[in-house]
Amino acid sequence: MSDYKDIATPSRTKEILKKYGFSFKKSLGQNFLTEPNILRNIAAAAELTSDDRIIEVGPGIGALTEHLARSNGEVLAFEIDQRLIEVLDDTLSIYDNVTVVNEDVLKADVKTIANDVFTTEGGVKVVANLPYYITTPIMMHLLMSGLDVESMVVMMQKEVADRITAVPGTKAYGSLSIAVQYYMNAELAFIVPKTAFVPQPNVDSAIIKLTKRTEPIVDVVDEDFFFKVAKSAFTQRRKTLWNNLISYFGKDDETKAWLEKSLEMSQIDPKRRGETLSIQEFGELSNQLMANKNK
Incomplete structure (x- = not known):
């Protein structure tokens, strides 16, 4: 040929x-x-x-x-x-x-x-x-x-x-x-x-x-939820992680308490912007959000 x-x-x-x-x-x-x-x-x-x-x-x-x-x-x-x-x-x-x-x-x-x-x-x-x-x-x-x-x-x-x-x-x-x-x-x-x-x-x-990869870069409890969390953090790039999360998940007191607790347990400053978080940090945050969901 x-x-x-x-x-x-x-x-x-x-x-x-x-x-x-x-x-x-x-x-x-x-x-x-x-x-x-x-x-x-x-x-x-x-x-x-x-x-x-x-x-x-x-x-x-x-x-x-x-x-x-x-x-x-x-x-x-x-x-x-x-x-x-x-x-x-x-x-x-x-x-x-x-x-x-x-x-x-x-x-x-x-x-x-x-x-x-x-x-x-x-x-x-x-x-x-x-x-x-x-x-x-x-x-x-x-x-x-x-x-x-x-x-x-x-x-x-x-x-x-x-x-x-x-x-x-x-x-x-x-x-x-x-x-x-x-x-x-x-x-x-x-x-x-x-x-x-x-x-x-x-x-x-x-x-x-x-x-x-032989396995995903981070171990997450729920893949779909992990991707939703990551996507929500970039809704408005100039906003803080906190503002994007409450815009996506809700601004009521119960939701805010859930987000605050999960961020604290993930050791992630809510004032950071989404673009500064590593994939591992997004994985940790989504796992904590899942763990604290109905507590």
Whole structure:
């Protein structure tokens, strides 16, 4: 296959789009990469092997998909745009290890589909150029799908990548940082300039690599409640933790007493801002709130 022309060259992309009379839908956040080296680097960052079960979201015309297929692992790609199914049948015709499903991944039962498609058992690797406008919902949907997601190597808006990889005390740190880092180690792999896409987006992109932790970063009594507590602390970033908590949970005397006791037992100053708390501190606070709930 070494003599096979990469899909992601500007000339071949143009040729494919022209052949099918394809026009980009802004509503689907369609931006196609036209730089094969970047795609090779994404696949390399994912450290793919022939034993891997790989999930891609938004394959477009197959530019990244072909690099995933070349690993000889099994590839399952979710494409929402019906118009691209015929294109992908053509561009990926030489690969028998790719299955394209014409579904909205956010509405799909990803675990059931994956179990039907993949012939082997085990965890999955998610490798994708995610649509900017729904990056976070897709990532969280896959993490909460019940699938054993071993790793994610995903491209997204640089600003979102900064938020996911952020540490406490920084402007970018927030509930998204906590939600992802609870399950995964997060690192920025490399930056992708906007000039590498057709059509060209307004901002630069970033590739981040997320690797599943052997166990969550902190031991919490109730995961859903932990995420609610973390989210509530960032409702209004300029407000103190205390003001955000009472806005979320309630301002009656009983609720205030419950919050005060839990903060004291967590050894957290209520005057601090949410962005200064570590994930461990949020874990401790949510556990104390649960323990003191009906006392």
